[in-house]
Amino acid sequence: MTVWVEADLCNGCRRCLKACPYGAIEFSGEKASVLERCTSCGACIEVCRQSAMKSDIRPRSVPDFSDRKGIWVFAEQRNGQLAHGALELLGKARQLAAELGEDVCALLLGHGVSQLAETLIRYGARTVYLAEHEALADYRTLPYTDVLEDLIERHRPGILLMSATHIGRDLAPRLSRRVGAGLTADCTDLEVDPDEKILLQTRPAFGGNVMATIVNRYSRPQMATVRPGVMEAHQRPGNEGRVVTTPVSIHEKSIAAKLLGAVREKKDAVKLCEAKVIVAGGRGVGDAGGFRVLEELAEIVNGAVAGTRVAVEEGWISADRQVGQTGQSVRPELYIACGISGAIQHRAGMLNSRYVVAINKDPRAPIFQVADWGIRGDLREVVPELVRQLKSEVRQA
């Protein structure tokens, strides 16, 4: 397959140049040309308004999916506790449902977890499909895949969302291959295309340096995993929902993987995703002692301490407090970045914060570009001063 440019038709608008994910289009003068590294992905063909991009890719017809309805959310739970990401997905699903005029269903699998259905309904589910069985008590790939496949075959949803957690990223690709559906990974934004009524799924790739919008045109359900922490959970106290119990038959023998034991490493897992204020530190904090001042600040404002990968690598904070591409995504009301340069991989995890304050001694640090308020200065002076003024505020009150 090849893609080429009909030079007479090209008007030099450069839409193709912007659209090409592979940097395979070049402009010499006012005409586009296609370079060797082209993968025939077709992105340029879609955006060209002159029909100047030609290819021998055979056009594919989009199957009729008019019978595929409903937005499904996989309600991940472990040890009887719902993952916060599941509630976030429900928030997003309700928003999509309003645009599509469809209903939101949650899928709850486990053993002795029926009481969680109520929470799912409170956060927006209209139907909860409940599948309970001993063999579903702990997450295991194959029995979970079997149950979900069965539900999908019977109820034929249009969209299925899962959190991009360790469980979600184990289960979603397995299930997608099983049911013949395309899958978009680790999305940070979901919208409905106003014309085609399909899901526009936006996600970071290339280590966060590039954002890509992906569609799932040729298969159903449109499946996506969504990065935890980027969508908002909303309680809907008046929401009414029903619980539908689904029969499960699993043969223990067919489960090829046996759980020998599980170890939970931290008793009080850090819930950065739920913190309203995050005080984050980077290399500029200097040492573990420096983090004690940040902790003091966090304590006064009832917030949580987090940091960059450098802070984790230096051993100043634990790995579960890392914010960013390979850490957690957070969306606090206030993010205070202290001695953080603002590398793209770090920003990827904190961009959804409502307000950002950056304290850095280098005025060119990229963190300032994503801050609402910037303080150019030494954090060893600024942070203690912040603590002092806040304390005196408390005393006055």
Added chain:
Amino acid sequence: MDIVVLIKQVPDSSEVKLDPKTGHLLREGIGAIMNPDDRHALEAAVRLKEAHGGRIVVLSMGPAQAIDVVSEAIGMGADEAVLLSDSAFAGADTWATSSTLGKAIEKIGKYDLIICGRQAIDGDTAQIGPQVAEYLGLPQVTYVFDIEAVTDGTVVVKKRLEDGYEKVQCDLPALLTVIAEVNRTRYPAIGNLIDACGEQAPITIWNAADIGVMTCDVGLAGSLTHVIRTFAPKGGRQTQMLEGDTGTVVRTLLEKLRENHLVLTDSGVLSAECREGKLS
């Protein structure tokens, strides 16, 4: 113990950037490397081979220049390499990639274990492992950071969770995806590297016809998802730099926060929405 290791050639990702003006992916002069997780996958295979004997075949789908990473893999201890290269494979999403890799593994035929990286640093999806496992009907264990034992047709591994780990026993044949924590990788032996680049190098190149796939089932044509737009991540906020001595800037900051209804010391932050009861 016959092992197939999946490796991908990737751009040295930390350097890939979009030109902020054109939105064009700037790949000029960027090196191509073996995906970091895959290096650990290969190392894990080599250690299993050292302990239990057997053969290691590495498999990679990519353009002709991906021969560099399969050669390197032979230098690190793989016995044989297969490079899947055909213009029909280009533009594949993970569905089409997993079909293609799955077909090729069926053709390779003999294996007890398939090991791949958890995630490639360019596509970043972490979907290939589980999709190949499903294609082949094998059990899978993902996020593996310790391969403890291989006995009696099973493998015992530890898999990472967000807040701890699980120890899992899995029937063979199986597919594992590994994370960097699993081992420390070795440098390729120079002698092996020289052999890997020679005429006699045990590298086979297969195209679509060789593995018996139709071009409409692979590459872009066989994909279910499509990238319709790429753009640079949005950064910009209206940044206001606060000026003055330390006492002043902190005072100004607290005023600004209050103006925006962020009252820090009133049992945490209360934003305007929280007050109106919109947020939980």
